[in-house]
Amino acid sequence: MLLIVGPGAVGTVIAGYLGAAGRPLRLQCTRHDLPAVAAAEGIAVERVTGGPALAGPRPLLTTSADPDEVRQVLICVKHPDLDAALDGLPADMRADTPLVSTLNGVGALRRIRERFPGHPVLPATILFNAQLLEPLHARVSARPQIGIPREHGATVALFRGSGLRVRAARGEAAAWGKLLFNLSAGIAALTHSTFREVLTVPGLRAVYADLLDEGAEVLRTAGIDFSVPVGVPLTVFLRLLRHNGGAAWRLAAWRLGLGGSAYPSMVSDLAHGRRTEIDLLSGEIAGLARRKGLEATRNQRIAELVTAAERGESRIPMTADMLVAAMDRRQATVRPG
Template sequence: MRIGVMGAGSIGCYVGGRLAAADVAEVVLVGRERIRQEIAAHDLRAVDMGREHVAPAARVRFETDAAALGDCDAVLVCVKCAQTAEVAGELAGVLRADACVVSLQNGMHNAERLRARLGERVVAGVVGFNVVSKGEGVFFRGMSGPIQLEARPGARRLAGVLRAAGLEIELHEALEPLQWTKLMLNLNNAVSALSGAPTVELLRAPGFRRLVAAVIEEALAVLKVAGIAPAALRGVPIGWMPTVLRLPTWLVRIVTRAQMKVDPEARSSMWEDLERGRLTEVEQLNGEIVALASRLGVDAPLNRRIVERIHAAEAAGAGSPRLDAEALWAALT
């Protein structure tokens, strides 16, 4: 298969890098000149909790124009949500009619936005792990987890190739409940971004856990009013999460260790966005809850204040405000 990546940043370079390093497909990455130069100088290194998958620069085709994706069998859309409509337009002009398009983005509406321009060939996806760009061609995956794809035509063949590269792939008839579950987990991204704390510390420090539990609990209450039932997370109902987070730290360690592996350096991509002076996806995460609450005539004050704080940090452009758990609790409650 020839597989394209539209938006070769953290997720796109990691997944594209795994495919290219395993040499299981021809890979075409489309992204920015800065990253093209980084990879040309240092090769593409998808680092997976201690293991490095290297795709030599000579084997990586990196372009800066979507026109390069014209002969791909499948294209993975890996841009931030705010850029989805724009790249849908770019892809509409270049893709083959039978090319499959997969959204590997967070948020609830990307596949729908892509379908508006590209039709029913669009497959929604959920990436269950996180990746940050560390410079010098290194894309660092900080936790375990699968990529979940909607079981639509085109997804099965692609799933086979992704599995051949060693990635954990699940196919699901209904993706929306899994997208809501991922959104619930992503509500902690803003806590990570505002504090600058690594994911491990968010799980270990009771002050951060109390805050994340309250944010998720508020969101779950809004979903309940809306009649939305998120999927279980590896067999555990997501509704249990606030209770789990409020357990003593030693018990939380045992429960989370059974669920996933987290590298001590892992941080959210929202933290990375603030540090790099970019706009975040807070509107598509906590903002999705605030908007849903507002449509239902209920309030979601914690998530609302988080959105305001993140926007203030974006406007300040000085990176993460690095608030500790107590300062954050005081600011948000």
């Protein structure tokens, strides 16, 4: 039996597709979330990119799964909820039970391995954007696909024929590459922009190119392999981003199935006063740079700006010109915490 942990946007989309494909699964919720999720009549996934909505019965719900039944775990929560999600997993699961993380970045992989040493811990790269409209009702704003290393055959087989396309991914190199691509999230959150706007509006794409360039250099210097999910080497994508934003957008949209209205979830998180994952994106790059005796001033600055907005210490949304000016200020006023 598959255990999907987290009834948020990603968990709802995956549960909807796998449930419709007849996969035996349970959806694990916290006791706090359970009443609202249990009140949903069924599960629904709307697709902005076209096609009828996917609809089905409500999946079986649990707050504490039977360790004897669990054969694979998909962890589909946000970073602030990861520790609580791990606390809710059966401590006596079979040691060969794979724990598959769908979280952004690589910090979650480290945390899961610390909590469950000896278990296979696998990265699954989510290559779509989704928003949770209400419990068990999500909207996908990009072609639903997921990146899984080929060598993890059982996980690949889980998605085969489900409607969720599986793309071969290079393990943690794919997770680092997705982290680089997601450096766009801080820009989008501060300016309330879509992916398309970040890649095409001159000031925004200039900031994004700087973040990408700096982040890639930190990873290379640290000896960390990465594979960006845009289908071309990062050097090519950066060249397009700096000189032809329209081409950069068309490439990303084609490769990732992005619709013109798609935006990072951090936009909604910041707009609604929720804690963002900036520390796991630009903050991860800045932290790695510090540990290696390097500098990542651009990523450090965007992390500071998002953190200030989280605390209500700056006004959002910014215009592109305002963001460019804020990025160019020498002195940062807020440190990410």
